[in-house]
Amino acid sequence: MPSWYSYLLLPLSWLYAAVMAGRNWLYAQGWKGSTAFPEVPVLSVGNLRVGGTGKTPHVAWLVEWLLRQGQQPALLSRGYGRRTRGYRLAQPSDTAATLGDEPLQQFRHFRGLVPVAVSEDRVAGIRHLLQREPAPTAVVLDDAYQHRRLQPAFNMLLTEQQRPFYSDEVLPTGRLRESRRGAGRADVVIITKCDPQLSATQQRDIRQHVLRYARPEVPVLFSCYDYGRPVPVPGTAAPEQPGLEVLLLTGIAQPEPLLHYLEAAGYHVRHHARFPDHHVFQLRELRALATQLRPGQCVLTTQKDAARLMEPTLAASMANLPVFYIPIEVRFLADGAARLAALLTPYFPPHAVV
Structure with missing residues (x-):
């Protein structure tokens, strides 16, 4: 937005930041209740900024790490964009409309082997999950950094290299959900979507900026994306x-890294149909996309978008489109994966392994 317009919005940002700071102070003083679950480690993955910071692939990394440790994790999300309410445990019949695109993506990614649930009230959601047999040995929260009614055992804060929280402002001037001081609740800060060749000097500079707001002892790690081979979207003509x-x-929210990867990998992107985050695709939009296709061309999309494209109402149109999604995996720079594992391991002593 123009700089003059940002200045006009500053009083609103100050007001919003003050409200959020007051709310956080009430929780910190114990005047507003926050529920902990000592019987199970609750691991939260979140951010300070509105929009994509890479939570979904980092949640998947965390769940896969837990599985490798012999744990039985469950995944709990709010279920942004769904048309249902209350607690809901993912089932094979669910769609993005009933569950939300990101929980549905995770449910399909783990092929139903990991319980995936959604609930606006995360405390109630965890209580439901703990009633399952067998009960989970860990609960991973997707996007719950501002859900202060719940006190996680471990807080992972994500921020992008290109859009770090320490260079942003609170809504509506910027994109922060709360002030930069919110980083003080993090147990680890992960700089996401990094250049794989990020130098040690650049990492040190970023770390110094982060530690102006996070606690001095908090580790700052760096991760990047690895893109996989295109996967045909089920039900399409791929x-x-x-x-x-x-x-x-x-x-x-941020398709630029994918676009840059495709261009670097030798793909020729002849048309980019770009929509907002969590966009609910319409038949007319797919028909318009089909008119852009030429013989021998296909459509590439993300795994999250593919979850929404598989809605039953779109099935007939999708059957005629050759569509692939590009899978994404998180890779930590240097010894970041080992350092994160060392932070998590104390929550899972050997006798707790199932």
């Missing part, structure tokens, strides 16, 4: 492999 002439379809 061939075995896409050609290099592609159309890109995205409904995510």
Whole structure:
């Protein structure tokens, strides 16, 4: 937005920041209740900024790490964008409309082996999960950093290299949900979507900026994305492999890293149909996309977008489109994965392994 417009919004940002600071102070003083679950480690993955910071692939990394340790994790999300209310445990019949696109993506990614649930009230959601047999040995919270009614055992704060929280402002001037001081609740800060060649000097500079707001002893780690081979979206007319002439379809907050990867990998993106984060795709939009396709071309999208494209109302149109999604995995720079594992391991002593 223009700089003059940002100045006009500053009083609103100060007011919003003051309200959030007051709320956080009430929780810190114990005047507003916050529920902990000593019987199970609750691990929260969140951010200070509105929009994509890479939570979904980092949640998947964390769940996969827990599985490798012999744990039985469960995943709990608010279920942003769903048309249902209350607690809901994911089932094979669920769609993005009933569960939310990100929980549905995780449920399909783990093929139903990890319980995935949604609930606006995370405390109630955890209580429901703990009633399951067998009960989970860990609960991973997706996007719950500002859900102060719940006190997690471990707080992972994510922020992008290109849009770090320490260079941003509170809404509506900037994109922060609360002031930068909110980083003080983090047990680890992860700088996401990094350049894989990020130098030690650059890492040190970023770490110094983060530690102006986080606690001095908090580790600052760095991660990047590894993109996998295109995967055909079920129910579409995708061939075995896409050609290099592609159309890109995205409904995510930050599609630029994917676009840069595709161009670097040799794909020729002839058209980019770009929509807002969590966009609910419409038949007319898919028909418009189909008119852009030329013989030999296909459509590439993200795994999160693919979850929404598989809605029953879109099935007929999707059956005629050759669509692939690009899987994403998180990779930590240097010894970041080992350092994060060392932080998490004390919550899972050997006798607790099932």
